[in-house]
């Protein structure tokens with residue numbers, strides 16, 4: 252029987268990162284993948300959806316500029332765009348594969364093995380791998396990392412057929428822009444695809460929102476900008492609505508909503524996309540001889556270690572934060588914990604994210620909603636994009652920066668949200684300072700390039716220190732500096 256120091260199951264962002272880290276420790280490593288390398292980080296997920304978003308944004312922008320000159324917008328061809336998306340996916344998959352096979356072919360042939368097949372744990376140290384022809388092999392592992400990811404959550408009353416009623420897994424199975432589409436779920440995936448499809452200008456998008464605003468985990472000021480743009484772009488947001496029926500009738504989708512005021516309404520659209528969260532992949536992953544504890548959301552772990560001491564779980568499988576960067580972080584950390592001695596515990600406080608909407612929304616650390624929930628008294632400054640020379644030069648001043656710090660002399664950075672063009676470029680400095688537990692002073696002193704969106708962040712830091720160029724008391728509506736204490740805001744006076 253083949254023996255390995257470590258067997259890693261799943262070659263998505265978490266598993267692939269774990270495998271690459273394991274060879275740094277010169278450990279005999281087996282990486283097993285049942286479908287495609289890169290997992291949801293590449294196909295049917297992060298990279299594919301972002302390629303759709305980039306192209307949709309370009310088409311939307313070009314159309315807007317042309318309409319200023321009374322020129323016709325470009326005719327976006329679905330299949331041409333789909334080919335480009337699949338090309339992007341294939342480019343990344345090829346790079347991940349080449350990286351590995353070249354290591355195996357040159358100097359790591361006795362350390363690294365990649366196998367295609369479905370893995371199943373027979374015991375805490377024995378893994379059965381079944382390849383696509385049904386051939387089985389059992390290997391022995393000292394340690395195992397489970398990185399099997401997640402899949403779209405389904406609802407019992409929605410007949411998903413992945414043709415007419417689809418999940419995000421089947422976007423690339425469509426053969427044209429639907430003339431109309433309803434999206435169930437106004438979370439990240441739902442809102443990103445509402446942005447993508449409405450951006451192409453060929454699909455009337457309906458978005459079902461259980462609550463009174465989309466992206467329920469985000470602050471109201473952030474959501475307001477996104478909702479306004481969506482609606483200006485023709486998206487019909489069904490607020491405070493509950494889906495009571497959805498069925499395929501004559502090749503189209505009929506759905507019925509019940510609103511919180513008790514009224515009902517029936518709609519008919521060409522396609523439906525269900526995006527109501529994701530569930531971890533652990534079914535059939537281990538036998539009864541393996542004692543891995545589950546919690547309500549997924550595999551329970553303590554700093555990536557499961558209840559079965561030599562088995563670790565990382566990425567979407569643990570269902571805490573489902574992001575590529577978090578999967579990679581956890582994959583690398585698990586290996587360092589097994590074979591090394593990491594200097595500190597995993598920390599999630601400075602995880603940064605981008606939501607690919609119109610405009611993009613970048614975030615790190617706490618937003619106001621979370622700070623209030625944690626009972627933290629905080630100072631908050633906001634700065635409108637109209638105050639940022641780069642945004643003025645771009646002729647696109649929609650958006651704002653919001654910075655939260657502790658309400659004490661140290662003013663430790665708690666979090667930031669940036670809504671607007673190039674928002675993602677502005678987040679990293681703050682993420683680093685949060686991980687270093689630093690205050691605003693460092694941010695205020697750093698010299699930023701000009702003109703850049705990040706200058707707006709510096710101005711926010713300076714506002715907190717009372718040293719800003721533009722003063723909140725004179726440019727009300729553009730700038731604000733407040734403290735949130737005992738459930739209410741008070742202006743910070745200069």
Ligand SMILES: Cc1cc2nc3c(=O)[nH]c(=O)nc-3n(C[C@H](O)[C@H](O)[C@H](O)COP(=O)(O)OP(=O)(O)OC[C@H]3O[C@@H](n4cnc5c(N)ncnc54)[C@H](O)[C@@H]3O)c2cc1C
Pocket residue numbers: 260261262263264265266283284285286287288289290291292293295296297298300301368369370371398399400401419440532536565566567568572573574575576578605
């Ligand atoms: C539409 C969409 C857009 C997204 N956009 C972003 C984004 O912009 N930014 C971001 O950070 N995150 C994004 N995400 C989330 C991100 O894709 C996931 O958090 C990330 O892929 C999780 O990585 P993972 O390695 O844990 O799991 P996965 O990527 O799901 O990979 C798990 C792998 O394990 C394999 N596997 C499963 N079971 C077995 C088995 N028994 N044997 C062998 N192999 C197995 C699967 O085939 C898969 O390849 C998006 C997700 C979706 C769905």
Ligand SMILES: NC(=O)c1ccc[n+]([C@@H]2O[C@H](COP(=O)([O-])OP(=O)(O)OC[C@H]3O[C@@H](n4cnc5c(N)ncnc54)[C@H](O)[C@@H]3O)[C@@H](O)[C@H]2O)c1
Pocket residue numbers: 406435436437438439440441443459460461466467494526527528529572573574604605606607
């Ligand atoms: N840009 C990014 O970083 C990015 C992009 C896409 C996905 N992701 C990751 O993927 C994860 C999953 O995304 P998601 O959008 O599926 O989940 P989500 O948790 O963000 O959103 C699910 C939404 O569905 C709603 N919902 C649940 N049940 C419903 C029902 N019966 N009817 C109507 N609405 C219902 C919820 O209220 C919620 O708003 C995200 O949490 C995120 O971590 C990240």
